Amino acid sequence: MTPVLVACSHGTSSPDGRAAISAVVDRVRVLLGGVRVEPAFVDVQTPEVDDVVQSLGDAASVVVPLLLSTGFHTNVDIARAVREARGTCVATPALGPHPLLADLLARRIESFSPREGDAVVLAAAGSTNPAAAVDVAAMAELLSERIRVPVSTGFAAGAGVRIGDAVEQARAGGAQRVIAASYVLAPGFFADLIASAGADIVTEPLAPDDAVAAVVVDRYRAAVGALL
Template identity: 40%
Template sequence: MTTTLFAASHGTSSPHGRLAVSRLVDAVARAVSVPVVPGHVDVEQPDVASAIADSAGTTRAVIVPLLLSAGYHVHVDLAEAALTAAVPTLVTPALGADERLVDVVVMRLAEAGYDRTDSVVLAAAGSSDPRAVDDCRATGRMLAARLGANVTVGFLSASAPSLADAVAEARRDAPNARVVVATYLLAPGYFFDLVGRVDADVVCAPLLTPTSTPRQLVEIVIDRAREATAGPR
């Protein structure tokens, strides 16, 4: 049986975002012994269904969502791609919530000059799917435990509080503190551009950048694929 791992990212029109994600896919490909093929759920081509259909020699497909939480794209778009594929296809859980993602958020905070006196707001994309929102809130709790400080989660779409409201509330609660936005987004793109427009003192880089592919993200992608194919123990 020839298994192919399909790395399913959201897709972006940002060249920086495309480069950052492609470097993650390349890093995963170097670390595993099976073919790794990129696909997308929006904006870019090929979509995941087309990537599977065009993958000659594949007899089993494993789709790993390069998404931080499991919302519509995982439960609908990728599920449909798996159901309609001509070969047996599994969809793994999303990348988060995972303590290793918190490792990367903490690293980005340190790079941005985070101080324990700062107020921290975690910026997440948001979703109409409550399961995805719960994943983001879980990450916020993990980050708060890691920092030993309060962390508010603010959303860029579909969920409340909005990032702008969360930043404003942080200012009201601690008017003499800097507000630092920890960016819980996979890569540069449309949503990261929105983060830069809020009234924060510091905005951290996303988890991936064109020049930084944290090993934790590579490990999570590989683990999701291995867990999905291991079967019951």
């Protein structure tokens, strides 16, 4: 039997954020045809990922984190749900870093016609887990290969340079215009923090662009291939 895809996002109280994530999940259903896709959450919204995995009984499942980096929710919440599943259950890596997401970010930035004298701050939510910063750095490297202006990183929370400080550092380094590339999935708390961090231009959150659904499908198919 084809494994169930459990699409596990953080959860948000933002109606726009909920709509963006729901649109991604709906697109994944279309791309995967007859595969059963169940939404799940680690915070704010229900059903919780533990409950969704348990409800599947002995059915095989693949939990795909709708999260951009490794962190507490992947290493604790999702890992616990996988460990306690009754059927065969695996979790994929977080969505990022991934070339398709780098392509999407590059398109968003290119829409503002970046020019000499500009700088980009890849603006991420952040985490206390050092692995998250490693993931964001890898994403910044992928992005820097696709655009012609310098790329640095900034974080809304957790370890690392705060987004507002990264913006100021870019200006202090000579940038005439700073573009904050929103490296968050959906509208909500962290997207609002990025928007208020002082950049001259702020790109939209990644979802519900089809590229996000394509990465979910890629993660799922790779995990299914490893199971078979």
